[in-house]
Amino acid sequence: METDAVDARRWPDVARLPRASWIRTAVAERVVRYALGRLPLRIRLGATETLGRGGPLMEVREPRAFFRRIGAGGLVGFGESYMAGEWEAPDLVGVLTVLADHAASLIPAPLQKLRSAWALKQPAAQRNTPDGSRDNISHHYDLSNELFALFLDESLSYSSALFRGFPADRSLLAAAQHRKIDRLLDQAGVGQGTRLLEIGTGWGELAIRAAARGARVLTVTLSQEQRELARERVREAGHEDSVTIQLRDYRRVEGTFDAVVSVEMIEAVGAEFWPDYFRTLDRLLAPGGRIALQAITMPHDRMLATKDTFTWIQKYIFPGGLLPSVEAIEQVTTDHTALRVRERDGFGPHYAQTLRLWRERFEEQAPQVGALGFDRTFRRMWSFYLAYSEAGFRSGYLDVQQMLLTKEETSR
Numbered sequence: 001m002e003t004d005a006v007d008a009r010r011w012p013d014v015a016r017l018p019r020a021s022w023i024r025t026a027v028a029e030r031v032v033r034y035a036l037g038r039l040p041l042r043i044r045l046g047a048t049e050t051l052g053r054g055g056p057l058m059e060v061r062e063p064r065a066f067f068r069r070i071g072a073g074g075l076v077g078f079g080e081s082y083m084a085g086e087w088e089a090p091d092l093v094g095v096l097t098v099l100a101d102h103a104a105s106l107i108p109a110p111l112q113k114l115r116s117a118w119a120l121k122q123p124a125a126q127r128n129t130p131d132g133s134r135d136n137i138s139h140h141y142d143l144s145n146e147l148f149a150l151f152l153d154e155s156l157s158y159s160s161a162l163f164r165g166f167p168a169d170r171s172l173l174a175a176a177q178h179r180k181i182d183r184l185l186d187q188a189g190v191g192q193g194t195r196l197l198e199i200g201t202g203w204g205e206l207a208i209r210a211a212a213r214g215a216r217v218l219t220v221t222l223s224q225e226q227r228e229l230a231r232e233r234v235r236e237a238g239h240e241d242s243v244t245i246q247l248r249d250y251r252r253v254e255g256t257f258d259a260v261v262s263v264e265m266i267e268a269v270g271a272e273f274w275p276d277y278f279r280t281l282d283r284l285l286a287p288g289g290r291i292a293l294q295a296i297t298m299p300h301d302r303m304l305a306t307k308d309t310f311t312w313i314q315k316y317i318f319p320g321g322l323l324p325s326v327e328a329i330e331q332v333t334t335d336h337t338a339l340r341v342r343e344r345d346g347f348g349p350h351y352a353q354t355l356r357l358w359r360e361r362f363e364e365q366a367p368q369v370g371a372l373g374f375d376r377t378f379r380r381m382w383s384f385y386l387a388y389s390e391a392g393f394r395s396g397y398l399d400v401q402q403m404l405l406t407k408e409e410t411s412r
């Protein structure tokens with residue numbers, strides 16, 4: 001069994017099957033069999049049994065382990081079972097897209113009402129306090145600059161691109177990333193002399209393009225690895241005098257700015273701290289200023305149903321992460337700030353294309369990923385993460401928005 005090859009010190013919950021009562025396992029098996037049997041999938045359980053109504057193939061090689069993991073950990077167990085090699089899919093994105101299409105109805109309504117009794121809870125250690133946020137960000141973004149460079153384009157942009165048309169071609173990815181950045185800078189009114197704050201530096205591409213317009217940029221990050229490479233890239237681009245990169249929590253930024261831009265950073269804030277995040281933006285924005293956000297969003301009802309659940313993504317990829325809904329952003333800004341969403345544009349299909357290009361490149365570079373010290377279990381985990389994310393956008397379950405926020409005029 002493939003689990004035997006998993007490094008138990010590095011991946012303890014993948015290498016060993018979890019404890020689960022026979023009742024929990026039996027209930028999980030019954031629910032999963034019922035759910036999968038109604039889907040447009042071909043499910044092969046072991047060597048002889050099949051389920052489903054036709055579609056992409058999902059091969060469950062170790063059914064007993066598969067059901068036991070789901071019984072113990074729900075969707076966390078589902079992902080860990082893939083990491084362990086207990087199930088496989090020739091078209092992994094296709095399988096996950098079908099599941100995402102039916103995400104709201106996979107679990108019977110009576111069991112959904114009992115979610116609080118069976119779903120795993122988010123650990124307190126992942127709260128996005130200033131210290132917790134630093135640890136959570138480091139978990140993902142400090143993995144290795146070399147790892148990200150293997151599958152991103154030369155701009156090192158790690159967020160949705162904006163293409164002119166589909167299907168997207170890898171050779172056009174950098175141009176599509178620049179198109180996304182330029183639209184955000186245009187939305188925020190960034191030009192000569194603009195005092196710009198960027199929350200979430202990435203590897204510096206947005207700061208470089210803003211500086212090329214004549215802006216003076218303060219960009220903040222919690223990733224040591226990203227800051228070091230971003231500094232190098234800014235210096236090589238000749239904008240060292242215009243761009244300041246600080247290792248700093250957004251809550252600790254001081255000053256006043258004509259524009260604020262933040263690209264796919266709100267997903268790491270956590271619902272508990274959304275009011276703090278937007279109050280900070282409100283405090284830092286000068287009168288007449290503009291904020292341009294790019295945010296991954298999910299349907300409001302699904303966000304409410306799952307916001308307290310501990311997910312596979314939170315355990316292995318983005319600790320403390322939570323995708324907001326558009327409604328949540330509008331409600332938080334209205335309740336806690338003078339900020340209002342003035343414009344927004346969703347372009348989720350572009351993210352599906354972006355993720356496809358990243359995933360294909362990552363899988364092509366598997367030997368080089370291994371040479372960096374990332375083992376087979378990590379590579380399966382990362383492929384699952386990219387495929388899982390792509391499926392969310394392909395199905396329409398996830399969207400990505402560019403939003404313009406300004407301050408509401410008041411008499412105070």
